[in-house]
Ligand SMILES: Nc1ncnc2c1ncn2[C@@H]1O[C@H](COP(=O)(O)OP(=O)(O)OP(=O)(O)O)[C@@H](O)[C@H]1O
């Protein structure tokens with residue numbers, strides 16, 4: 078749909094000695110000196126040989142009988158269903174989405190503070206960002222899960238603990254992403270908008286932020302992927318059954334089902350159901366913004 | 373140059389206003405860039421600002437619409453005392469169009485949207501009216517039919533003409549140009565100069581920073597030569613470019629008119 082680009086310059090011709098050719102696309106090397114072509118073919122042959130050898134070694138060395146029983150024993154994990162989906166998958170999604178929401182709002186606030194003309198705001202945001210990027214998320218979980226009840230005598234529900242811990246950590250990363258995105262929009266864009274009589278806030282909302290948004294979509298999508306995986310850290314807190322997320326299901330499955338690693342593999346596949354599409358989405362955003370600033 | 377001038381209908385005459393600058397000073401840290409500049413542009417007049425790199429031409433131009441805030445001195449544009457603390461800068465800027473060396477088109481908007489966004493958001497014109505104004509101005513700069521393109525689908529010369537149409541769509545009474553052809557391929561310089569020439573022809577007040585001496589000689593009512601943050605010489609184009617009185621002006625012109633003689 079975005080292939081139609083009238084008036085686009087044609088793809089520049091590759092110079093025959095402009096360096097190594099990309100691995101794919103065999104047509105171009107007809108024009109290449111024979112030496113480079115032969116070397117490339119040799120290299121491909123070596124890679125294929127190593128690949129096949131590695132597969133043979135693995136196939137012979139592995140005890141398939143045991144692996145089948147303790148890794149791919151899908152028959153034995155039936156009792157995990159449907160709870161691993163209804164509860165585990167659902168909770169992982171819930172923890173991810175709520176903490177991303179907190180992270181996004183907090184990140185915007187921090188990014189604004191980082192760019193404020195009022196120095197204490199900048200210092201505060203810098204200290205916050207450096208702190209939360211510098212400590213393990215696990216420590217933050219412990220602080221909110223065990224530290225807060227201990228210090229203040231209130232026990233937050235687990236979803237709130239996750240939302241706060243992961244949200245506060247990701248706000249630090251997201252603020253850096255947003256700030257970089259805003260600063261990547263050329264200053265001339267803001268000046269052109271101001272020169273047309275737009276007030277500063279209008280120039281930001283209508284001209285700068287939409288361009289910055291496109292730049293930060295891929296890193297923000299990656300942040301969601303990280304949050305999905307980091308939500309597993311909640312396992313260090315004591316969870317009630319209805320609060321279990323995917324990793325907890327996998328862990329308990331190991332001891333309860335006698336199917337070896339299989340429950341962990343199932344949990345892993347469920348994570349991939351979330352993260353792989355996100356990863357593909359991020360890549361799409363990336364190729365879109367690198368091709369131009371089109372919508 | 374003999375480039376075909378982009379076709380367009382007879383443009384409307386404009387409601388021009390002048391500029392008056394007195395005692396303008398601007399420093400960046402210890403770098404005193406503008407040292408007491410006095411300059412006036414009468415309504416309908418075309419003034420070309422020339423001078424070596426770093427002499428403060430861009431800074432002076434940016435002080436006119438307060439993209440840079442002067443340290444002292446006054447800038448009056450039309451009825452606006454631009455340097456007054458209480459002036460409504462956004463209202464003032466609506467009357468002052470600016471064209472940048474790097475175009476600064478909005479890459480996420482189409483050509484038409486580039487020309488309508490400020491009309492709608494700033495002048496509060498309806499979408500239909502804004503589009504009509506934009507189309508008229510795109511036609512004026514010879515770009516009818518390009519409305520749906522994005523800036524990155526246009527040549528440099530076309531982009532700069534969109535930038536001019538974008539500024540014109542606000543119905544400015546004064547146009548500022550900062551080296552509008554310096555970032556262009558030589559073959560597209562002519563089409564942009566042609567648009568500017570026709571704009572001058574309908575009575576637009578223009579303050580133009582340029583290295584195009586033939587354009588200045590032909591179009592400018594007055595040429596101002598700046599060097600080291602001061603106005604060294606000013607007067608009719610034929611005089612300043614054709615028969616400069618000051619040594620510094622003569623040296624500069626010798627360099628730009630005879631690029632081969634540049635001593636590095
Ligand atoms: N934002 C800024 N911060 C610091 N110094 C600046 C800034 N803008 C301009 N200057 C300095 O002011 C001086 C004049 O710059 P200016 O851009 O006005 O020159 P110019 O005459 O337009 O030159 P050119 O022909 O290269 O565009 C230069 O020494 C430049 O380094």
Ligand SMILES: [Mg+2]
Pocket residue numbers: 429430431550551
């Ligand atoms: Mg300049």
